[in-house]
Each structure stands twice: as structure tokens, then as C-alpha cells.
Amino acid sequence: MIDTEVKELEELVTTMRRELHQIPELGLKEEQTAAYIRKKLASFGITETHEVLGTGTIAVLRGTKPGKTLAFRSDIDALPVKEQTGYAFASKNPGKMHACGHDGHMATLLGFIAYLYKHPEKIQGTLVFVFQPAEEGPGGAEMIMKTGILQKLGVEEIVGLHVFPDLPAGKIACRPGAMMARNAEVIITIKGVSTHGAQPQLGEDAIVAAGGVITGLNSILARNIGPLDNVVLTFGTIHGGEAMNIVAKEVVLHGTMRAFDDAVYDEVVRRIELLTGEIAKGYGCEAEVVFNHMYRVVDNDPKMVKILEKVAADYYVETLPYLIAEDFSMYQQEIPGMFFFLGIRDEAKGYTYPLHSSQLKFDEVNLLLGVQTYVNLIAGLNEN
Numbered sequence: 331m332i333d334t335e336v337k338e339l340e341e342l343v344t345t346m347r348r349e350l351h352q353i354p355e356l357g358l359k360e361e362q363t364a365a366y367i368r369k370k371l372a373s374f375g376i377t378e379t380h381e382v383l384g385t386g387t388i389a390v391l392r393g394t395k396p397g398k399t400l401a402f403r404s405d406i407d408a409l410p411v412k413e414q415t416g417y418a419f420a421s422k423n424p425g426k427m428h429a430c431g432h433d434g435h436m437a438t439l440l441g442f443i444a445y446l447y448k449h450p451e452k453i454q455g456t457l458v459f460v461f462q463p464a465e466e467g468p469g470g471a472e473m474i475m476k477t478g479i480l481q482k483l484g485v486e487e488i489v490g491l492h493v494f495p496d497l498p499a500g501k502i503a504c505r506p507g508a509m510m511a512r513n514a515e516v517i518i519t520i521k522g523v524s525t526h527g528a529q530p531q532l533g534e535d536a537i538v539a540a541g542g543v544i545t546g547l548n549s550i551l552a553r554n555i556g557p558l559d560n561v562v563l564t565f566g567t568i569h570g571g572e573a574m575n576i577v578a579k580e581v582v583l584h585g586t587m588r589a590f591d592d593a594v595y596d597e598v599v600r601r602i603e604l605l606t607g608e609i610a611k612g613y614g615c616e617a618e619v620v621f622n623h624m625y626r627v628v629d630n631d632p633k634m635v636k637i638l639e640k641v642a643a644d645y646y647v648e649t650l651p652y653l654i655a656e657d658f659s660m661y662q663q664e665i666p667g668m669f670f671f672l673g674i675r676d677e678a679k680g681y682t683y684p685l686h687s688s689q690l691k692f693d694e695v696n697l698l699l700g701v702q703t704y705v706n707l708i709a710g711l712n713e714n
Contacts (some may be wrong), residue, residue, distance in 0.1 A: 332702045335449065339441045339701060344694040346370065347437035348419040354408030354426040354433070357464030360385040363406050363436075367461050370440050374447040382477055383470060389459040390483065391446060397455025397712040401480060401488040401665070402704055403658065404439040405432045405465035414688040430685050431493035431674070434692065436461065438491065438672075438700040445701060452705060454712045458483055469625060471660035480665065487634060487711060488667040490658045491700050495684055497673035499696045502642040502703055503649035504670035506635040510628035511560070511588040512595050513655035514621050518543065518606055522615040524572065524579035533577040534614035537570055540581040543617065546609045550601045561598055562588040562653050588653040590627055626659040634668035634711065641706035645699060654685070672700045 353362040364385040371379060371389050378390040385406070413420050413427040421427045428434075439459055446453055458480070464470035474480065480488075497503050520540050525533030544565055555561050563585065570581030587602075589595040603619050610617035639646045649671055658669045674692035675682055683689040 332698055333705075336445060336698055336702045336705065339445060340695055340698060342444060343437050343441040343697050343701070346440050347433050347694045347697065350433040350436050351417070351428050352419055352422045354421050354423055354428045356410060356426060357407040357467055357470065358383065358385060360406050360463050364461075367406070367436065367440070371443065374444050376443065380479055382479055383463055383473055385463045386470060386474060387461040388479060389443065389461075391443070391453055391457045393450065393453030393455060393457070395454045398486045399456040399458065399484045400708065400711055401458040401460055401485040402439060402442065403460040403462055403488060403490040403661070404435040405462050405470070406436055407432060407464055407466050407470075409466055409686060411686070411688050415691050417691070427688065429687060429690050430466065431690065431692070432465070434493045434674075434694070434697055435491065437694065438697045438704070441697065441701045442704045445705060452708060454708055456483070457708070458485055465657050469657045469660065471657040475660060475664060480661070485665055487631070488661045488665045489634075489704070489707060490667070490669045491672050491703070492656065492669065493674045493692060493696070494671035495675050495682060495690065495692070497649070497671050498675050499673050499693065500645065500699065501647055501673035502638070502645045502670055502699065503647050503673065504630060504635050504638055504668065505648050505651065506630050506632035508590045508627050509630055509649065509651050509669065510656045510659070511590050511651075511653040512592065512627045512659075513624045514587045514599070515624060516563075516583075516585040516587050516602065517620040517622070518583040518585075519618045520581045520583075520610055520615050521617070522577070522579050522613070525577045527575035527577060530577050533579075535577045536581040536615055537578040539610050539613035539615040539617075540568060540570065540583060542613055543606055543609050544583070546605055547602055550598060550605065554601055555594060555598065559594045560590050560651070560653060561594060562586070563598070588655060590651060592627070625655045625657045626663060628656050628659045628669050629662055630668045631666040634666065637710040637713070638668060638670060638703070638707065641710040642703055672696065
């Protein structure tokens with residue numbers, strides 16, 4: 331049940347979400363967003379703050395009751411998406427949108443802090459609030475960990491949430507262990523020899539080779555990886571050629587790769603590097619493969635998940651794992667952590683668009699369940 335004191339935050343949380351929604355900014359350029367957050371923190375009486383990575387902010391509340399040092403994280407960046415929601419409070423920054431719900435994450439965490447400002451008796455130990463830039467890239471979580479600030483503050487456990495349109499409003503979803511995938515960007519450059527399109531025998535066609543590479547690499551998933559090992563390899567862009575009557579001398583493929591298991595991930599990387607070069611040679615071309623290894627598996631601490639299940643009670647469901655990626659995983663490399671989904675799907679209102687959609691919409695009242703869950707986790711995690 332959502333407490334009356336949390337329900338009273340609805341107007342504040344709604345206002346903050348809508349104000350933040352109007353000022354979306356890309357990773358490490360969140361100047362307006364950072365200024366907004368810092369102003370709100372000051373209004374809530376937060377006196378201990380640390381600025382990180384230019385636009386990141388870490389706030390700290392130290393209670394009088396003994397307890398753990400717990401961190402709660404919100405990402406703050408947006409996406410290069412042209413908004414098509416029809417909201418009266420739509421983005422004022424052209425070509426940028428909070429299409430992944432980070433405005434909701436910030437409003438939830440700020441609402442949580444506002445609640446604690448009015449109810450300091452709920453604070454146990456030390457609470458750390460991480461407003462992290464650049465989740466969408468290049469990965470602010472790892473960058474924050476490298477500063478050493480969370481280690482210096484003595485963070486023992488870290489928690490985060492993500493609004494999720496696959497999950498009905500009014501539900502919390504999580505699972506122990508692997509919940510979200512490890513990912514990499516894959517860039518393949520195929521180099522051939524150009525010639526006149528009417529004399530293809532005098533050249534080496536990079537476009538034909540690229541077709542062979544795409545087809546061949548998909549055989550890795552079908553024949554070299556176990557059927558129960560979840561892996562995705564998707565090429566989202568292909569660029570090449572100079573004119574319709576010239577055999578292409580170069581093609582560049584950009585793709586993404588996802589896996590839950592590190593050993594499987596490493597095997598797919600090895601086979602992509604091997605097969606790409608050999609297939610290209612078969613067409614008389616050369617190939618170069620570059621991997622940008624991004625985030626790790628979101629691997630939830632089982633004990634923390636048990637506590638979430640207890641405090642969320644009837645709101646809780648166990649989710650299936652998803653091959654989407656999240657840089658919250660980079661905190662979990664050093665700190666026990668838990669990441670959970672907050673349902674926002676409302677089919678009656680047509681709020682069913684996926685994350686990263688230009689039409690992503692949700693009701694702010696759903697964020698109150700996130701605030702309540704954070705409040706409940708203070709006591710729950712300190713019982714462990």
C-alpha cells in the first residue's frame with residue numbers, strides 16, 4: 331500500500347517530471363538538467379553534495395540511526411529523438427527527448443528525497459543519491475566508479491529502477507541474478523576494389539562481400555551457440571558505395587551484440603572476428619572488426635531481491651530476463667546491487683509504446699510506487 335504521505339507527493343513529482351521532460355539533454359551535456367537537480371536538492375535542505383563528471387550530482391543524507399550506507403541511482407540523460415507525444419509539456423530542445431523515461435527516474439528520486447526531508451525518522455545509516463549522466467553512452471556509471479566517490483562514501487549496496495512499458499502500471503518486477511544483458515557495439519569495415527559497374531570482373535565488390543558477412547555471421551547464433559544461450563546480433567546500419575554504376579570499394583556495418591553469459595559473449599566475439607575476415611577473403615576483400623565493449627550483465631544480488639519481493643508484497647512479480655542493456659551493471663562490478671522495473675503500461679490510455687520510442691508516455695502517479703518502494707527498502711535492506 332502506498333502511504334498517505336507518499337501520495338501527497340503526487341503534485342510535486344508530476345511537476346518535476348514535466349519540467350525535466352522539457353529540457354532533455356544528451357550524455358555529459360546535461361547542464362540545464364544538472365542545474366535543475368541541484369536547485370531542487372537545495373530546496374529540500376540537502377547540504378552535502380558532490381559534483382562529478384561536470385553534470386553529475388551525488389547527494390548525501392546522514393541519519394542519526396545506525397544502518398548501512400545505501401545508494402539510490404537515477405540516470406539523467408536523454409536521447410537524440412524527435413518527440414511525437416503531443417504533450418503540452420513536450421521537449422523544448424529540438425531533436426532531443428526523454429524517450430527512455432529518465433525524467434521519471436529523476437522525479438522519483440527527487441520525490442524520495444523530498445519525502446525524507448519531511449520524515450527524517452525514516453533515515454537509517456547514510457543514504458547516497460546518485461544523479462548519473464550519460465547512461466545512454468558513453469556510460470556514466472563506470473566513469474563515476476572510476477572517480478572513487480562511492481567507495482570513499484562507503485556505499486555498501488546500490489539500488490536503481492527503470493520505468494518499463496512492458497509491465498502493467500502498479501507492478502514492480504525484478505529477478506535474482508542476470509536480468510539484463512551484456513552488450514557491445516560492432517563496427518565492421520569491408521574494403522574491396524572499385525571499378526566500372528559494367529566491368530565487375532575487374533574489381534572486388536564490397537557490397538556483395540558485406541551481404542555474405544551478414545548472412546555468415548548469423549550462422550554463429552544458429553550453429554555455434556547453444557539453443558538455450560540467449561544471444562542477439564543485429565546490424566542496424568550499412569553504408570557503402572559511391573554511385574549506382576561503380577562497384578563499391580568500401581562498406582561499413584554498425585551493429586549491436588547482446589549476451590547474458592560472459593563465456594558465450596567471448597565466444598561470439600571470437601567467431602565474429604574469425605568469420606568476418608575469412609568470408610571477406612572469399613570475395614576478394616579485406617575486413618576489419620572493431621568492438622566497443624559497453625556494459626556488463628545486470629546481475630542482481632539475490633538477498634536484495636528477496637527483500638524487494640517482501641517489501642513490494644502484492645505489487646511484486648518476477649520478470650523474465652531482457653536482452654536490453656543498462657550501465658547500472660557497472661556499479662554491480664564492485665558493489666552489491668539491485669535494479670528493478672517499475673510498470674507504466676496502460677492499454678486503456680494507449681500508453682504502450684516501447685522505451686526509446688518518440689511516443690513514449692506514462693502517468694506520473696505511477697512514480698509514487700517507485701518512491702514508496704525506495705522508502706520501504708531503507709528498513710528492509712537494513713534488516714538484512
